[in-house]
Amino acid sequence: MIIETQEDVTRAVLAEMHRTPEPRTKEILAALVTHLHAFVRETRLTEREFQAAIALLNAIGQKTTASHNEAMLVAGALGVSNLVCLLNNGALGTRPTQANNLGPFYREGAPHCESGASLLRSPTPGAPLEFRGWVRDAAGNPIADAEVDVWHSSTVGLYENQDPSQADMNLRGRFVTGKDGEFSFRSVKPAGYPVPTDGPAGALLRAQQRHNMRPAHLHFLVYKPGFKTIASQVYDPEDPHLDTDSQFGVTRALIGNYGKCGDGSYALEFTFVVEPGEARRPMAPITGKAAAS
Ligand SMILES: [Fe+2]
Numbered sequence: 001m002i003i004e005t006q007e008d009v010t011r012a013v014l015a016e017m018h019r020t021p022e023p024r025t026k027e028i029l030a031a032l033v034t035h036l037h038a039f040v041r042e043t044r045l046t047e048r049e050f051q052a053a054i055a056l057l058n059a060i061g062q063k064t065t066a067s068h069n070e071a072m073l074v075a076g077a078l079g080v081s082n083l084v085c086l087l088n089n090g091a092l093g094t095r096p097t098q099a100n101n102l103g104p105f106y107r108e109g110a111p112h113c114e115s116g117a118s119l120l121r122s123p124t125p126g127a128p129l130e131f132r133g134w135v136r137d138a139a140g141n142p143i144a145d146a147e148v149d150v151w152h153s154s155t156v157g158l159y160e161n162q163d164p165s166q167a168d169m170n171l172r173g174r175f176v177t178g179k180d181g182e183f184s185f186r187s188v189k190p191a192g193y194p195v196p197t198d199g200p201a202g203a204l205l206r207a208q209q210r211h212n213m214r215p216a217h218l219h220f221l222v223y224k225p226g227f228k229t230i231a232s233q234v235y236d237p238e239d240p241h242l243d244t245d246s247q248f249g250v251t252r253a254l255i256g257n258y259g260k261c262g263d264g265s266y267a268l269e270f271t272f273v274v275e276p277g278e279a280r281r282p283m284a285p286i287t288g289k290a291a292a293s
Contacts, residue, residue: 126188142181228277
């Protein structure tokens with residue numbers, strides 16, 4: 001159609017949707033155009049602001065490398081990651097769930113570990129941590145032979161992929177649950193950490209005068225055919241940023257219960273409940289490790 005007015009633009013774009021053969025693609029694109037145009041009208045977006053928005057989108061791509069995923073960071077900072085997670089888990093958002101954001105730092109290929117093994121692959125300071133976890137179904141039955149990826153940052157707040165001083169795959173491992181659904185590992189108690197602020201995610205936080213901390217947490221990915229794969233994170237109840245997580249990941253169901261032992265070490269136990277569904281590993285947001293400069 002020939003466009004005569006600003007209202008016509010939306011009609012013209014939606015009218016071109018009829019050739020989209022795949023129904024879900026058509027539905028998503030139509031909703032995207034409708035909401036995006038409504039957003040532009042509601043905010044009366046100026047040309048200068050539009051140019052800034054385009055520059056921001058381009059910068060997200062330019063910032064992304066094999067060891068860093070800026071789009072995932074921005075999605076978390078806007079709360080979209082956890083919204084998608086909570087809508088798709090816990091009986092489609094009607095019940096609490098152990099599912100949580102995958103986060104930008106999951107890597108494929110973590111070393112296979114025997115239950116009880118250490119995640120330390122290079123010297124890593126920090127209070128020792130003993131973790132025991134269980135994978136169960138909603139009725140409490142143990143899930144044996146579930147593959148559980150574990151990863152977390154060092155106590156200086158860097159994942160191995162961000163830190164050339166750590167060995168490849170330090171603080172990462174893949175475990176398999178036993179007959180009783182249990183797996184365990186040793187590591188160091190993670191600390192909270194700042195997310196990188198040298199890209200668009202940082203600009204977003206600064207514009208809102210928000211801090212860039214994430215409360216201390218351990219990451220998990222639980223995979224077992226017949227059950228919906230979940231990413232999870234277990235948070236430290238004493239972290240000062242628990243209720244202002246810069247990635248909006250903390251939910252009530254994921255606040256852990258650390259026990260402190262007399263020797264200064266910590267013990268943590270946690271149960272992951274999985275639902276029937278599709279077992280599918282998510283695409284890893286990163287594929288490599290930062291090179292030493
Ligand atoms: Fe993390």
